[in-house]
Amino acid sequence: MSQIYFTVLVVVSMVAGALSKGCYQCNSYSDRDHTACIDPMSPYPAVNYTTCSDSYVCTRVSYVTQKQFVVSRSCDPSGDTCNNIYRSLISYYPDLSTFNCYSCSGNYCNDVSGVAYASEVKTIQLLDAEKAKEQRDAPVVNVV
Numbered sequence: 001m002s003q004i005y006f007t008v009l010v011v012v013s014m015v016a017g018a019l020s021k022g023c024y025q026c027n028s029y030s031d032r033d034h035t036a037c038i039d040p041m042s043p044y045p046a047v048n049y050t051t052c053s054d055s056y057v058c059t060r061v062s063y064v065t066q067k068q069f070v071v072s073r074s075c076d077p078s079g080d081t082c083n084n085i086y087r088s089l090i091s092y093y094p095d096l097s098t099f100n101c102y103s104c105s106g107n108y109c110n111d112v113s114g115v116a117y118a119s120e121v122k123t124i125q126l127l128d129a130e131k132a133k134e135q136r137d138a139p140v141v142n143v144v
Helices: 002-018 081-092 117-137
Strands: 020-027 048-053 056-065 068-077 097-104
Touching: 020 056, 048 056, 048 068, 056 081, 068 081, 081 097
Parallel strands: none
Antiparallel strands: 020 048, 020 068, 056 068, 056 097
């Protein structure tokens, strides 16, 4: 009987593992070791990792806030991932600049630096276009 429970446990673990992926998780702004997340990334255990469901992607984000360069690696909901991260960050850090974002769906794929630079540039261009549209649509206030 105990062998049946063990077999069921192994099968459930394998199915759960097949429906998830691993991502590195760190933030050079808030982690104790502020350099572990910055490229080149330090190996585990200096950088943590997390398991996320298949509906999530691994991300690598870099930006400047409060005159500090920040690199963050995490697991985020798939979809409009980079734009959603940008919107969230800008609400916390109004001085946010030099935003770069990369998302990927492989196991621990957010470990490398500068991956898919073209994707990052495309994301920046999309965000710049969005900012320009917001500025065009903003009401004009004249001070007399």
